[in-house]
Amino acid sequence: MSMQESFSRNLAEVRGRIADAAVKSGRSAEDVTLVAVTKYVDAAVTAQLVAAGAKVLGENRPQVLEEKANAMSDLDVQWHMIGNLQRNKVKKTLQFASMVHSLDRESLIDAVSRHAAEDGKVVDCLIEVNVSGEESKHGFAPDQVGAAIEKVSRLSSIRLCGLMCMAGLAGDADDARREFALLRDLRDKHAADAPENVQLKQLSMGMSGDFEAAIEEGATIVRVGSLLFRDVL
């Protein structure tokens, strides 16, 4: 099997499982966006995944995002920044990313807003929430999310689309599911009294090991990496 055929098979499997989990939660496959996380591979391999049908790609390092987006500028793909973002990398990132999942602190919100305004752009963003409370995890504490939403709502260069989280490393599958449910509950709570220009439609949660649970708890975006590369690398 060629690499591209292996990627097609893996993509089909993951999409099938996404569809099943969506149906289980009373939705359809189209309600869930697959972000193919390509941080494990170089631009040439990433291009094979795109040839196999991946449309939205996620990277967690600005430098790599830039290199790959440049290398693949002729392909019809969107890039999402899903990882921790330093302020001095914001300008570059905004050149290539159609969505930033990881607004995890006030100073970053300010930097994204400022650079987007300078470039005359409005950037789609998610607020990252530390749902597990683990110190190694980035994101606003659940009780700070309201203030973060309020802050972003006053910035016209950021279009807030929803919330993002990663399940804790220490927990098991039940803990992950509880954390996904917590993110959904936070969204529901804040959506009810959000300023008019704020949409909290998107919930970016779930990775290779837990994306079905995340979808059952309301994920609209899943970020899947390792599963797509199984038996390929």
Ligand SMILES: *Cc1c(COP(=O)(O)O)cnc(C)c1O
């Ligand atoms: C690496 C990564 C993923 C994908 O994880 P897999 O377990 O490989 O599917 C998702 N989200 C973020 C933020 C990541 O850094």
